[in-house]
Amino acid sequence: MPRLPPAEKLPLAARKNLRDEWDSKKGELEKKLSDLLGVAWTVEVDPKALFPYAEEGSYGNHSPGNLITEYIEGAHSQLSYIIGRTGGEIYKTDLNDLAHAHVIAFDYTDDSSVYYNGAVVNEQGQLVIVFRENALGTNISSALEEGKLKKALQTAPSTKPLNFHARLSLAEDYEPKIAELQAKFSKLLNTDITLNNNAEANFAKLNGAEGIDSDWDQGFGRTLFSYFEGLYSQLEYNKFGSDDMLQEALVEEVSAKKIEIRVLDEIKASYHEVAIEDGILYIQTAPKKWAYNASYAGEKIMDLL
Template identity: 35%
Template sequence: MDFLKKAKQHMKELEGDLNKATAQLGFGEKSHHDEAQAPIAAAPPSSDSTPATSNINTPATSVAPSTAGGDAPKTKLPLAIRKAVRDDFENKLPELEANLSSVLGQPWKISFDCGHLYTFAVNRFAKESPGKMFTEGIQDYIQQSGEDGKSELNTLASSHIMTLEQTQNPKISYSGCGISGGMFRLLFTGEYLGSNLSSICNELATAINEAGKSSSPDGGAALDFNAKSDIKKNYEPAIGEVKAKLQSVLGLPMLELHPNFERNFAAVTAYDVSGKKSTIFPREWQKRFGRSTLEYFKYLVDQLERQGFAKDEMLQEGYQEVVDKNEIGLRVVDKLQKGHYNECVFENGVLYMQTTPEYWTSNMRDAGAKIVDML
């Protein structure tokens, strides 16, 4: 993470210089507890799906409106503000873009229409520099998501342009972010430009997921970013040890496990969006998808040990005669044959642990119960 430390150090050095510009532009941190103030001038809200194409390096006499705001009128900034934009923002822009590009590993551009944004500003002293707003949230995201997260953001925001826009998204209270039209968009609602800057990228993983769904031919049935990240973080490093225990308990020289990630994820996703969810259905299950899959196999080990397989060669031989393919799978089905939450079945020489979308992760400890009675 040397590139992150270097980028953060650059941002700290810039904060003092940038505070002057942001104070005059009204880009400072505004707590949601503060009393609301009316914007200096009204302007049409931007569309989250329309790119902001104007460049902030506009002539000194006026600042062209961003096309993200539709037919927003041209805004002529006071001389002192124009000078602050030039001296403390535009002159710093190459370094800000260099830091952002360093963090993300590819060339990126920052496209802010300061003239249009000024119409949403409120006059108060800045508490955070825009440089921090641009990069710190992304750095935190990359620290959590690693190279895969960086790759996803670079792929989905294919233009490699960061914008700052007003949004009508009801899911965003003060500030947030999104990806649309190939751009990574920092977003604010109403007059809350500059509010809650420290959390502006808190839901970047969610934005990655939503952008990934919209770009998926099957409408999001494939694994989303949260699921893929959890599989890599919690399933892949641990499944080898679990597999070795299963082989030992069952006396198997070899064993193949089938987690059926894509099939199970698609089935649970379909139920999740159906509007028929039960009260016990897990929230944010995608973020634990890899860990939950691992736990099904871990609890199978526990069940087999409790049923005496580890020390009984007769039980091991009986199992091997029925499950002659030495394969164990986990699958989500529409309806169980006998169980309520989950069950085990033998099918074509394979042992399957089964559950339904409604009861995904429910009573996982019992997934391997009564295998002895089935032999």
């Protein structure tokens, strides 16, 4: 369906409903959104532009004010749930960064991947609630549910070095656990060890690489953690924690006391390998081998010593 021109004038009943059920509540709803997101957000909606998409006799046709209010209340409810979960702060941070205009707007879309409604971040930095043909007012409360918000942030114009999927995975699957694992490495080897995932460089190497799984970025943080966890398990299995000779041999070679992950164009091993350069212990893999058997990272560690 082609985009429809705005209505020249709304019926009196529709104008009254807008005044009573949207205009009178707009400020309060904007404040709730702003309090939740930590910065001032506003809602920009042109009822005349929305009205032509409301079928005769539909909710949006006779109660456009209620319709808009329910969309914004639904957006607030969905955002509250998402942000309140463990790791949900990444949604708040990225929403404020990527939707930098801090505006919620509405628009029609003919995007066939949108079912009823969804969201996009446009070039102007607005978070836009979009709706399909004959779907204005359908499933109102779901317009900003997590999957739809995630898609909006993933596809938003961005200059960030990592896409949203990768940042989300780091926030949920890597950052909450890495300090504890680093402490375990230090205890096992009886010296302070630093873990460095080289996230930005590795993402750049993987992004768009030939042969990599299409959804690799959604598990980016989990995979990075698995490589470090796999190496720890191999060190533990080989008794580094209880053998002073093994500890001293490894620490002597890894003089920088750093363990890092790096993605190379190619490696000789089947899935991953370990190498020591300039006093740094590297867990190495290649794009086509990314994430495969990560739990066995470091299985050849004894060969280095």
